[in-house]
Amino acid sequence: MSSLCRLARVHVTTALRERVTLFWYLVFPLFLLVLLSLIFSSVGDADELTFPVAFANEETSGSALSFASYVEDVFVSLGQSGAGEDSALFDLRLPPDDAEVSAFVESQLNAVREGDIAAMIVLPAGFDNRVLAAAAGGDPATLTVYLSGGRTSSSLVGFIVEQVAAGIDKQILTVLGRFDPQQAFPVESRTVSQDDAKPFEYVDFLLPGILLMGVFTTGLFGVPGTILFGRDQGILRRYWVTPLSVPRYLAGFTAGHAALCFLQFACIWLVGRFALGSTISLFRPLPMVFLLLGALTFLAFGFLIAAVARTANAGMAIANILNMPMMFLGGLFFPIADLPLALRIVMYANPMTYLADGLRSTLSVDTALFPLPIALAVPIAWIVACCLIAARQLRWGVDQ
Amino acid sequence: MSNTSVLSVRDLTKQYGTVRAVDGISFDITEATVFTLLGPNGAGKTTTLEILEGIRRPDDGELTVFGRTVRHVDRTMKEDMGVLLQEGGFEPYLRVREVLQLFASFFRRSRPIDEVLSDVALTEKASALVRTLSGGQKQRLAIGAALINNPRLIFLDEPTTGLDPQARRNIWSIAEHLRSSGRTIILTTHYMEEADALSDVVAVMDHGTIIAQGTPRELCAKLGQTTIIEFDGHEITFSDLASLDARCRELRREGDAIVVETEDFLATMERLLAWSSDRSDPLRNVTVRQPNLEDVFLTLTGRRLRE
Numbered sequence: 236m237s238s239l240c241r242l243a244r245v246h247v248t249t250a251l252r253e254r255v256t257l258f259w260y261l262v263f264p265l266f267l268l269v270l271l272s273l274i275f276s277s278v279g280d281a282d283e284l285t286f287p288v289a290f291a292n293e294e295t296s297g298s299a300l301s302f303a304s305y306v307e308d309v310f311v312s313l314g315q316s317g318a319g320e321d322s323a324l325f326d327l328r329l330p331p332d333d334a335e336v337s338a339f340v341e342s343q344l345n346a347v348r349e350g351d352i353a354a355m356i357v358l359p360a361g362f363d364n365r366v367l368a369a370a371a372g373g374d375p376a377t378l379t380v381y382l383s384g385g386r387t388s389s390s391l392v393g394f395i396v397e398q399v400a401a402g403i404d405k406q407i408l409t410v411l412g413r414f415d416p417q418q419a420f421p422v423e424s425r426t427v428s429q430d431d432a433k434p435f436e437y438v439d440f441l442l443p444g445i446l447l448m449g450v451f452t453t454g455l456f457g458v459p460g461t462i463l464f465g466r467d468q469g470i471l472r473r474y475w476v477t478p479l480s481v482p483r484y485l486a487g488f489t490a491g492h493a494a495l496c497f498l499q500f501a502c503i504w505l506v507g508r509f510a511l512g513s514t515i516s517l518f519r520p521l522p523m524v525f526l527l528l529g530a531l532t533f534l535a536f537g538f539l540i541a542a543v544a545r546t547a548n549a550g551m552a553i554a555n556i557l558n559m560p561m562m563f564l565g566g567l568f569f570p571i572a573d574l575p576l577a578l579r580i581v582m583y584a585n586p587m588t589y590l591a592d593g594l595r596s597t598l599s600v601d602t603a604l605f606p607l608p609i610a611l612a613v614p615i616a617w618i619v620a621c622c623l624i625a626a627r628q629l630r631w632g633v634d635q
Numbered sequence: 636m637s638n639t640s641v642l643s644v645r646d647l648t649k650q651y652g653t654v655r656a657v658d659g660i661s662f663d664i665t666e667a668t669v670f671t672l673l674g675p676n677g678a679g680k681t682t683t684l685e686i687l688e689g690i691r692r693p694d695d696g697e698l699t700v701f702g703r704t705v706r707h708v709d710r711t712m713k714e715d716m717g718v719l720l721q722e723g724g725f726e727p728y729l730r731v732r733e734v735l736q737l738f739a740s741f742f743r744r745s746r747p748i749d750e751v752l753s754d755v756a757l758t759e760k761a762s763a764l765v766r767t768l769s770g771g772q773k774q775r776l777a778i779g780a781a782l783i784n785n786p787r788l789i790f791l792d793e794p795t796t797g798l799d800p801q802a803r804r805n806i807w808s809i810a811e812h813l814r815s816s817g818r819t820i821i822l823t824t825h826y827m828e829e830a831d832a833l834s835d836v837v838a839v840m841d842h843g844t845i846i847a848q849g850t851p852r853e854l855c856a857k858l859g860q861t862t863i864i865e866f867d868g869h870e871i872t873f874s875d876l877a878s879l880d881a882r883c884r885e886l887r888r889e890g891d892a893i894v895v896e897t898e899d900f901l902a903t904m905e906r907l908l909a910w911s912s913d914r915s916d917p918l919r920n921v922t923v924r925q926p927n928l929e930d931v932f933l934t935l936t937g938r939r940l941r942e
Contacts, residue, residue: 241740245729252728252764468724473780476688476718476790477741478710634692634707 238479242487247494250457259452260499265506268445271568272438272511286392288314289328289343289355293336294362302407302419303362306378309403310356324395328352347383348427350602354392355381362420369419370411376420381427383602387440397422439515440601442507443522443594444567447587449499450530455558458492458537459550466632467547475633489534496530521597524611529590532614535621542628566591586614639666640699641788641819642687647696649682656682657693658843664836669810669820671830673928674840675938680823681721681792683840687821688718688790701787714743717786719777721793721823727766731757734765735779742784755779771802778809789813791822795829807832827929837928841936851928858926858934862900864907867919868893875914879906892920896930 236244250256290310294303314327330339346352357379359365365376380396383389400422407419465471474484507513517523536557544550564578565587574582582588593610596603603610643663649656657679664670672680685691687698689708698705700712708716725734732748739745752758755775760768768776774794781789791810795803810833814820824830830837831851839847839854847854869891876886876893885896897903900923911918933939 236736236740238737238740241737245726245733245737248733249726249728465726469720469722470724470726472690472720473718473723473725473738473777474741475690476713476716476720477738477784478713478743479741480710633690 238483239487239490242484243491243494246461246488246491247498250495256457259456260449260495261502264445264449264452264499264503267448268441268503268507269511272441275437285323285326286354286388287328287352288325288392289339289346289352291330291336291340291343291355292358293340293360294358295360301363302366303358305407306358306403309399313399344381344427347381347389350383353383353388354396356396357381366407366419369417370408370413372417375418378420378422380422380424382424383427387601393424436513438507438511438513440595441568442503442513442515443598443600444591445507446500446503446526447529447590447594448562448567449503450496450526451533451562451587453492453495453499454530454533454537455540455554455561456551457495458534459541459544459554460547461488462541463544463547463550466630472632475631481631481633481635492534493530500526515598515600517598519597522594525590525594525597528611528614529594532586532590532618535618535625538625538629539621542625561585561587564588586617589613640664641666641701642821643699644687645697647683647686647698648694649686649691650694655843657686659696660840660843660845662838662845662848664819664821666819667814667817668835669814669822669833671822671824671834671837672840673824673830673837673932675936678840679843680840684790684792684821684823688716689713714784715787716790717781717784717788718790719781719792719794721796723777725765725773725776727764729765730762731765731768731776732761734776735783738780738783744785745783746785751779751783754782771798774798774802774806787818789818789820791820793823793825796825803829827927830928839932839935846935847931854928854931855926858931860898861896861926863924863926863930864895864897864903864921865892866921867891876910879903
């Protein structure tokens with residue numbers, strides 16, 4: 236067997252035999268995947284969040300005892316924060332007094348399509364009469380919710396509106412003296428931004444994030460760990476007194492790293508696909524490009540850490556410091572909401588943000604925040620920068 | 636013993652900042668001999684060895700290895716070298732056999748793994764993880780890895796430091812065996828008895844230069860007809876010994892012992908005995924010996940090896 240294959244095999248077997256690395260490479264990502272998807276698969280407690288939502292009342296009857304204005308009042312109240320407690324559930328946008336409702340609907344529909352607001356609720360003209368007719372057994376009125384397909388926040392709002400509307404519906408029917416399961420105004424959801432709209436599943440959002448986290452951990456901790464530990468312990472020194480060259484060692488090391496990443500990918504994907512029922516179709520060119528780019532980015536980061544750290548312990552400390560902001564300010568597990576400026580700077584500098592965004596948007600589980608070329612260019616720029624620094628700074632303990 | 640030169644060094648220089656770690660040294664090593672570099676820490680032994688092993692590149696000088704003259708050791712030369720590093724590790728989660736397979740893969744030619752395992756008495760430990768090995772077993776594994784390519788030139792850098800006497804004897808006999816099978820060995824050591832027992836040629840290094848070179852016997856002969864007398868000198872002061880006068884070359888205290896170096900053993904001993912019977916307190920723990928390499932080193936540098 237060639238030295239390259241041997242080195243690659245050594246890299247994989249030693250990583251798998253060591254319990255600590257096995258935990259961080261495989262057990263932890265799988266644990267997180269299962270845990271988070273179990274917790275958040277039935278999202279209902281979203282009272283910490285505020286969703287931008289448009290509300291258009293097209294009913295023009297304008298009578299004092301209007302069901303339409305009652306429904307509107309309920310949603311308006313959801314747009315106001317409670318007395319000193321939680322923030323408002325909705326950041327509600329209503330048509331300006333002097334504007335045409337139809338123009339407002341048109342513009343807000345675009346906003347939903349662009350992902351600027353989570354949803355638009357439209358209460359149709361003739362709502363009051365239809366509700367009365369429905370109470371008498373006729374066809375009900377319809378409350379329409381326009382959602383932007385594939386966006387988490389949008390799906391959540393759709394869910395919330397349905398619940399709220401069902402509550403109002405029941406109240407109105409009770410007032411009108413009907414107690415049967417008849418509905419006065421069912422909610423109709425319409426997805427506007429995507430053609431192939433499908434119901435949102437948190438696991439579909441989470442799985443790409445966990446896959447990126449896997450290559451992230453392996454690169455950020457595994458690479459400097461192996462290199463610096465090997466240098467500190469004199470393991471590499473024993474290699475350098477043989478004909479083995481540094482480039483050849485690096486080639487074998489990288490091949491081993493790639494094998495580890497692949498193994499990790501296979502395990503996480505299998506669990507996500509078969510145990511948690513994710514339906515994302517990963518095996519297409521662009522998602523694969525983003526996963527590969529992710530693996531390369533964090534391999535490069537690993538080399539960067541190995542280059543700047545003097546000892547293995549220092550390297551692990553640096554990796555730990557980078558770990559949290561890179562992982563949590565990159566939108567891996569949760570969609571990034573409005574962050575304070577300082578955190579937003581970190582987010583925009585973080586290659587993870589672009590990788591997660593690119594991977595999710597090419598998988599159609601989220602709308603893209605960045606255009607595709609940007610999502611590709613930023614991680615590539617990081618790879619180039621890290622490799623340049625590492626090539627200059629990384630000390631192997633041998634004159635080359 | 637043939638007279639073919641396996642390795643020769645001319646005016647080798649290596650500078651770190653303003654420190655000349657190796658300051659223009661030259662020597663020749665003949666095939667099937669043991670060449671020992673002797674010197675205290677910081678003398679330049681390690682740097683010299685690192686240059687010869689191909690880890691460091693010299694600033695200046697010329698190396699001739701296996702008949703080829705080069706500026707620094709290259710990969711082809713390493714094919715025929717085996718290096719036992721003073722400090723070096725193995726991946727703790729590899730098995731003994733896997734370590735040897737890995738090292739075998741670095742060379743174009745290598746010996747069968749099982750043969751190497753039995754040579755270093757690790758056959759029964761072939762499937763054990765490196766982290767479970769004892770210090771002596773790790774050292775034997777290191778020797779196995781160093782000999783995996785059946786090298787012509789072998790570097791042993793302080794091979795017995797930290798080993799118990801039994802393990803030390805084992806290493807010595809391996810070294811003897813290697814030399815008798817025609818291998819050339821470059822040894823560094825702190826232990827005088829090791830250098831005495833194994834070396835064909837000793838080069839004494841200090842401050843980056845070689846200050847003396849020769850067989851152990853030749854080096855000791857440089858001290859002339861000196862004899863060394865040591866005795867327990869717990870309550871004795873130097874002024875008590877004034878009567879030993881000019882005949883004694885050197886008088887010094889080493890721990891509890893008084894050490895007397897003399898070129899006229901009989902006269903010195905007579906005075907010593909006379910002085911001792913005068914104070915009716917017999918000398919205790921008297922030893923009389925010929926100078927060894929340690930004494931040579933002390934005379935040459937004014938320092939002990941392991942200071």
